[in-house]
Amino acid sequence: MKSYIKAISYYLPQFELNNFIIEKSFPEWSIDKIAKKTGISSRYIAATDETSGDMAIKAAEKLFEEHNIDKLSIDYLILCTQSPDYFLPTTACVIQEKLGLKTSIGAFDMNLGCSGYMYGLGLAKGLIFSGQANNILFITSETYSKFIHPQDKSNKTIFGDAAAATLISSEDGFAEIGNFEYGTDGKGANNLIVKNGAMRNLKNNNEAIQDEFGNYLSDDYLFMNGSEIFSFTLASVPKLIDNTIQKNNLLKENINLFVLHQANMFMLESLRKKCKIENEKFYIHIDNCGNTVSSTIPIALYHAQNEKLLKKSSNILLAGFGVGYSWGGTIIKVI
Structure with a gap:
């Protein structure tokens, strides 16, 4: 049984955080220095009340519209995010209802970061190969900006928020997987982590220290x-x-x-x-x-x-x- 990437669309939030804005907040972090070190001139940041689930829905709706996809053909939904709307229920279940997908589909969240697209493609291929699904809506959606301390110029410069929707099919597509x-x-787990907020360290302490580069670090926020x-x-x-x-x-x-x-x-x-x-x-x-x-x-x-x-x-x-x-x-x- 073969599997194909049939279509891709994506969504970026409305607020653009460009290098001019960052330089105003951190004058020592010049536009030229940012561009040379990161290759990034702008990134888009989710609104305060905009979640990964909200962005996932917008990306999926763009996919359906741009590629003329019948949403009732979807028989499985995978959401990859490390910033879910809730601890429970799974955000994928909420998305199923808001998108108006069939109730006879499977839907779940997977917690992975920068390798997440690869793992999602692999899971989708496995679902098709085992005969469990034919048309899988795979969404990646992340609001890392909500994990970043306001004075952490390094991570603020690198990360942007976005959602992408991919249709993986057993029928046809532009590329075979x-x-x-x-x-x-897992030995490297502590090198990229948000320590507080989940079950291991449930309560936030809101303490922050300044590192040698002037970034403010806190276990309540993203550490890299x-x-x-x-x-x-x-x-x-x-x-x-x-x-x-x-x-x-x-x-x-x-x-x-x-x-x-x-x-x-x-x-x-x-x-x-x-x-x-x-x-x-x-x-x-x-x-x-x-x-x-x-x-x-x-x-x-x-x-x-x-x-x-x-x-x-x-x-x-x-x-x-x-x-x-x-x-x-x-x-x-x-x-």
């Missing part, structure tokens, strides 16, 4: 050890790429385009050079939306397709990596 490679190393994340990425992703290629019985020269998680420009360029990938085969789309966590790969695919870079019979390598630590990759073949 190949074999997967996964990885997990940038140097450790960078080291993990450079150690794990080249192996991930090689193993993904091998699992799909291909050679590196058979890959026509690499679409990796869009973390930041410095990390992407470091990976490209270490993996010895040509510029023209390495797709980057981060400038006008920032690191949107689990939505970076579908957003990049959306634009690569619109730019006619997904040519017939080409092999596109997808790879996600980050919080967990967690990583995953696959190859899609354009039909």
Whole structure:
């Protein structure tokens, strides 16, 4: 049983946080410095009363409208988010009702970050292969901005909010989904974490300290050890790429385009050079939306397709990596 990516759409919130606004709040963090270090000029931030569930619904509605999809054809819903509307019920159940999907479908949330798109594709392929579903609505939606301390200039600069909706089908699509490679190393869990708010540390303490770079850090907010994340990425992703290629019985020269998680420009360029990938085969789309966590790969695919870079019979390598630590990759073949 084959599985295909049939269509992708995405949604960005209304408020644009550009580098001019950030520089006004942090004069030492100049526009040129931000652009050079991150490759990001603007990112979009969810409104105070806008949730991941709200954005997921808007992304799905765009998918139905842009690609003329009958929502009653959906027989499974997967939502990937680390910022759900509630502890319970699962946000996917709320989305099912608000979208007007059938009640005879499966629906669940999965808690994964920057590797989430890869894991969601793999789960969707498994559901199709086992005969449990034919048309899966897979949504990635994240409001990391709500985890970031107002004075944490580093994370505020990198992350943007977004939602992407992907239809995965057993029937047809623009690209067939190949074999997967996964990885997990929980030893790195504390290097990208929001410690307070869930069951391990339920109560917030609202204490913040200032680090050597002037960022305010608190266990109530997102903490990212940038140097450790960078080291993990450079150690794990080249192996991930090689193993993904091998699992799909291909050679590196058979890959026509690499679409990796869009973390930041410095990390992407470091990976490209270490993996010895040509510029023209390495797709980057981060400038006008920032690191949107689990939505970076579908957003990049959306634009690569619109730019006619997904040519017939080409092999596109997808790879996600980050919080967990967690990583995953696959190859899609354009039909």
